[in-house]
Amino acid sequence: xxxxxxxxxxxxxxxxxxxxxxxxxxxxxxxxxxxxxxxxxxxxxxxxxxxxxxxxxxxxxxxxxxxxxxxxxxxxxxxxxxxxxxxxxxxxxxxxxxxxxxxxxxxxxxxxxxxxxxxxxxxxxxxxxxxxxxxxxxxxxxxxxxxxxxxxxxxxxxxxxxxxxxxxxxxxxxxxxxxxxxxxxxxxxxxxxxxxxxxxxxxxxxxxxxxxxxxxxxxxxxxxxxxxxxxxxxxxxxxxxxxxxxxxxxxxxxxxxxxxxxxxxxxxxxxxxxxxxxxxxx
Amino acid sequence: xxxxxxxxxxxxxxxxxxxxxxxxxxxxxxxxxxxxxxxxxxxxxxxxxxxxxxxxxxxxxxxxxxxxxxxxxxxxxxxxxxxxxxxxxxxxxxxxxxxxxxxxxxxxxxxxxxxxxxxxxxxxxxxxxxxxxxxxxxxxxxxxxxxxxxxxxxxxxxxxxxxxxxxxxxxxxxxxxxxxxxxxxxxxxxxxxxxxxxxxxxxxxxxxxxxxxxxxxxxxxxxxxxxxxxxxxxxxxxxxxxxxxxxxxxxxxxxxxxxxxxxxxxxxxxxxxxxxxxxxxxxx
Numbered sequence: 001x002x003x004x005x006x007x008x009x010x011x012x013x014x015x016x017x018x019x020x021x022x023x024x025x026x027x028x029x030x031x032x033x034x035x036x037x038x039x040x041x042x043x044x045x046x047x048x049x050x051x052x053x054x055x056x057x058x059x060x061x062x063x064x065x066x067x068x069x070x071x072x073x074x075x076x077x078x079x080x081x082x083x084x085x086x087x088x089x090x091x092x093x094x095x096x097x098x099x100x101x102x103x104x105x106x107x108x109x110x111x112x113x114x115x116x117x118x119x120x121x122x123x124x125x126x127x128x129x130x131x132x133x134x135x136x137x138x139x140x141x142x143x144x145x146x147x148x149x150x151x152x153x154x155x156x157x158x159x160x161x162x163x164x165x166x167x168x169x170x171x172x173x174x175x176x177x178x179x180x181x182x183x184x185x186x187x188x189x190x191x192x193x194x195x196x197x198x199x200x201x202x203x204x205x206x207x208x209x210x211x212x213x214x215x216x217x218x219x220x221x222x223x224x225x226x227x228x229x230x231x232x233x234x235x236x237x238x239x240x241x242x243x244x245x246x247x248x249x250x251x252x253x254x255x256x257x258x259x260x261x262x263x264x265x266x267x268x269x270x271x272x273x274x275x276x277x278x279x280x281x282x
Numbered sequence: 283x284x285x286x287x288x289x290x291x292x293x294x295x296x297x298x299x300x301x302x303x304x305x306x307x308x309x310x311x312x313x314x315x316x317x318x319x320x321x322x323x324x325x326x327x328x329x330x331x332x333x334x335x336x337x338x339x340x341x342x343x344x345x346x347x348x349x350x351x352x353x354x355x356x357x358x359x360x361x362x363x364x365x366x367x368x369x370x371x372x373x374x375x376x377x378x379x380x381x382x383x384x385x386x387x388x389x390x391x392x393x394x395x396x397x398x399x400x401x402x403x404x405x406x407x408x409x410x411x412x413x414x415x416x417x418x419x420x421x422x423x424x425x426x427x428x429x430x431x432x433x434x435x436x437x438x439x440x441x442x443x444x445x446x447x448x449x450x451x452x453x454x455x456x457x458x459x460x461x462x463x464x465x466x467x468x469x470x471x472x473x474x475x476x477x478x479x480x481x482x483x484x485x486x487x488x489x490x491x492x493x494x495x496x497x498x499x500x501x502x503x504x505x506x507x508x509x510x511x512x513x514x515x516x517x518x519x520x521x522x523x524x525x526x527x528x529x530x531x532x533x534x535x536x537x538x539x540x541x542x543x544x545x546x547x548x549x550x551x552x553x554x555x556x557x558x559x560x561x562x563x564x565x566x
Contacts, residue, residue: 037389037392037393156411157410159402159405159408159413160405160410162394162398162402163402163405166392166394166399166402167383167388167402169353169356169358169381169383170381170402170403170454172356172357172358173356173357173358173377173379173380173381174377174405174406174458175357175377175406176405176406217393220393221393221394221395222393222394222395222398223393223394223398225393226393
């Protein structure tokens with residue numbers, strides 16, 4: 001048994017991948033609490049997809065080097081997040097429609113750019129589904145720095161973000177700078193998405209933001225507990241997912257997301273049953 | 283950490299700009315207030331004053347602009363025209379106003395305990411980057427004690443009854459150290475016992491000099507429990523003592539076709555449609 005657990009860890013790339021996946025899982029899960037509570041899942045999904053053209057340009061400019069990719073993705077993410085935020089606030093069309101238009105357009109632009117390169121399918125797959133086992137030391141460092149930054153900001157503005165999620169009118173009567181705080185939250189989501197790109201990729205990103213947080217939501221009744229539990233669920237799912245990926249030769253991002261989904265399903269069934277049993281007992 | 287301390291002082295952060303109060307001014311002064319939405323005017327040319335410690339009932343049909351009026355006073359909504367002054371200053375700088383939302387507009391499944399929600403009221407006084415101290419938790423406990431919810435402090439908010447939920451928001455207003463509390467239809471969906479408990483809390487607020495403005499549908503309660511009544515239907519139909527404001531002519535003026543007046547032996551009988559007492563209405 002011990003052998004089964006230890007064997008994959010003798011490879012440095014496995015260790016780095018696991019560290020990155022756990023880190024990313026924690027960051028996304030904590031921030032995901034707000035995504036779940038404020039109903040921003042579609043926004044998160046759209047933003048992840050909207051980064052693709054930035055990745056494509058970074059790829060074309062840097063010839064496949066990691067670092068330009070990261071910075072191009074970061075720039076695109078921050079700009080598109082604020083752009084989507086602004087359009088959805090001012091446009092006469094409904095918010096989800098505005099998000100849908102921008103996200104599909106950006107995603108198409110990304111695919112168009114990448115398809116102009118010869119090794120199109122392989123590279124596109126990496127962007128879409130991640131490549132956690134290709135995480136280098138430098139990548140890990142960037143992930144740790146920016147992921148840590150996200151966590152620090154979430155910690156510092158804990159009470160303000162909580163009020164904005166629960167009662168925007170209270171935020172207004174208390175004269176909190178709601179617009180600024182909303183933009184900070186949006187940028188945090190953008191940064192979390194960028195640091196997660198290598199782990200799960202663009203297409204599955206939203207699962208990291210939403211699934212562990214939603215699982216914790218079913219089990220807790222205080223915000224900080226929801227965040228802590230979501231982080232724990234995400235970290236454990238990341239580790240289990242990578243082991244599954246190693247032994248069953250499944251794509252790592254998909255394995256992590258599937259583990260998160262399985263945990264959610266179990267918790268959801270258990271809490272639903274529990275509620276029904278209690279209702280009957282009463 | 284001198285830099286941080288300066289940042290933390292709520293008077294200096296961009297979070298709060300507390301205006302000094304002018305104690306000789308009325309707690310609320312509204313002059314020529316008009317609010318226009320794309321769909322038309324929600325409030326037209328309102329003028330009235332509210333004295334410190336007064337209890338005002340605001341009545342009127344659905345869509346009369348009660349919620350709009352409250353949001354303008356709270357500083358959430360900007361008026362199209364006119365003047366709103368709280369204790370002699372614009373509402374934009376005040377955190378002494380508390381708004382108690384309609385129960386249907388609250389996400390009751392939010393992961394927060396009763397104490398958590400009451401603590402939210404302290405945020406304005408705390409300022410940025412500062413965590414609640416022992417003193418703040420004590421104030422929260424006091425506020426919960428005042429509204430008799432102390433034993434439910436650790437409950438998730440969904441587990442409260444309707445009346446308890448209203449009293450929780452009053453506790454949050456107390457924790458906020460609010461001097462003007464705006465309550466949007468707090469009686470909706472409450473049974474008479476819960477209403478009675480709410481009124482005993484309001485009585486306590488009154489004795490502490492807190493001013494309250496309450497939107498209501500029940501004209502009888504408005505007349506019995508409040509110092510003055512405001513009759514609103516986009517414009518101000520009347521404001522003053524219930525006996526003078528709630529007369530048949532003005533009631534028809536405010537409620538229009540929703541009201542039938544029947545002459546009976548000892549006066550006039552006003553029959554309103556009861557649609558408004560069921561709750562679950564969304565107000566513009």
